[in-house]
Amino acid sequence: MKHDPRRALVITYSQTGQTEIYGRLIAAVWESAGLRAVTADVRTFNMAALPSFDLIMVGVPVFYWDVPSNVVGALSSAPRLGGVPVASFVTYGGDGGNQRNTARRLLKLLWRRGGLPVGMETFGAVSTFAPTWSMGNERRILTFSHRPDEETYNRVRRYAAAVLGRAREGTAVSYRKEFFPADFLRGRPSVAFNKIMTGRHTIDASACTACGICEKKCPVGAIDLRTFTVDTKRCISCLGCINNCPAGAIDMTYLGKKVYGFSEFKKRHGITDSLPAELKKKS
Numbered sequence: 001m002k003h004d005p006r007r008a009l010v011i012t013y014s015q016t017g018q019t020e021i022y023g024r025l026i027a028a029v030w031e032s033a034g035l036r037a038v039t040a041d042v043r044t045f046n047m048a049a050l051p052s053f054d055l056i057m058v059g060v061p062v063f064y065w066d067v068p069s070n071v072v073g074a075l076s077s078a079p080r081l082g083g084v085p086v087a088s089f090v091t092y093g094g095d096g097g098n099q100r101n102t103a104r105r106l107l108k109l110l111w112r113r114g115g116l117p118v119g120m121e122t123f124g125a126v127s128t129f130a131p132t133w134s135m136g137n138e139r140r141i142l143t144f145s146h147r148p149d150e151e152t153y154n155r156v157r158r159y160a161a162a163v164l165g166r167a168r169e170g171t172a173v174s175y176r177k178e179f180f181p182a183d184f185l186r187g188r189p190s191v192a193f194n195k196i197m198t199g200r201h202t203i204d205a206s207a208c209t210a211c212g213i214c215e216k217k218c219p220v221g222a223i224d225l226r227t228f229t230v231d232t233k234r235c236i237s238c239l240g241c242i243n244n245c246p247a248g249a250i251d252m253t254y255l256g257k258k259v260y261g262f263s264e265f266k267k268r269h270g271i272t273d274s275l276p277a278e279l280k281k282k283s
């Protein structure tokens with residue numbers, strides 16, 4: 001059945017902004033094709049409003065070889081979508097990290113709610129897994145070639161156009177699950193393992209400026225700035241706190257080594273965000 005999507009939604013979960021940039025670019029492509037495209041954050045979007053859109057894209061980073069658990073929770077409770085075309089994309093920080101299965105799982109969450117699957121894709125980004133660089137393995141991150149650049153932005157643009165085309169035609173797609181040997185470790189077991197490796201995870205009250213970014217970024221409400229504590233049982237190890245704290249006040253160790261966040265890593269290596277042209281115009 002053909003569709004004529006007019007009101008599109010691009011909803012992302014993004015801890016350090018890369019997934020959000022790709023999502024905003026998809027919205028910009030759809031806007032230039034004549035749609036009204038809204039962007040939103042999974043953490044604050046009211047899922048009850050999903051069926052009021054007639055084309056939906058969801059984008060998330062791959063965390064622990066999987067869809068982040070807070071996103072699984074949010075989408076599982078979404079209302080029925082009644083055949084609305086749906087698509088997914090994931091961003092990732094290195095090859096071999098179960099990316100396609102993760103994009104497929106994300107799409108399945110929407111398809112299970114009654115959406116018509118019209119695409120899934122994976123886009124490389126800079127890895128934000130802070131223990132990697134904190135343990136001295138910066139090279140692994142810096143040499144991963146599929147970082148946000150014009151080539152990736154072109155792939156994002158082509159994907160946005162292809163999804164819109166399939167949505168208009170009403171053409172459903174299906175994807176096979178890929179063999180991934182460590183699939184049984186994705187998500188929860190990996191998070192549990194990571195927590196064992198993490199020694200200290202708290203807030204240094206003397207460095208904290210109480211800006212509230214860590215509380216805002218935490219998807220599970222595990223941070224309490226009144227007491228400078230992190231509820232490590234509730235924490236899902238997304239590293240949103242340490243990666244975003246502008247004061248370096250998150251006190252975390254990994255295998256005994258002090259962990260530092262993504263903003264510091266970018267500063268040390270002169271990494272700057274180069275936005276696609278469409279978004280430069282807007283900002």
Ligand SMILES: Cc1cc2nc3c(=O)[nH]c(=O)nc-3n(C[C@H](O)[C@H](O)[C@H](O)COP(=O)(O)O)c2cc1C
Nearest residue numbers: 014015016018019061064065092093097125127128
């Ligand atoms: C806690 C955590 C776990 C991650 N796990 C994976 C993974 O399993 N596979 C992978 O390719 N990248 C992994 N990454 C890298 C992110 O997927 C990648 O950096 C992503 O683009 C970040 O998106 P954002 O900037 O929108 O938050 C991980 C990053 C973090 C912080």
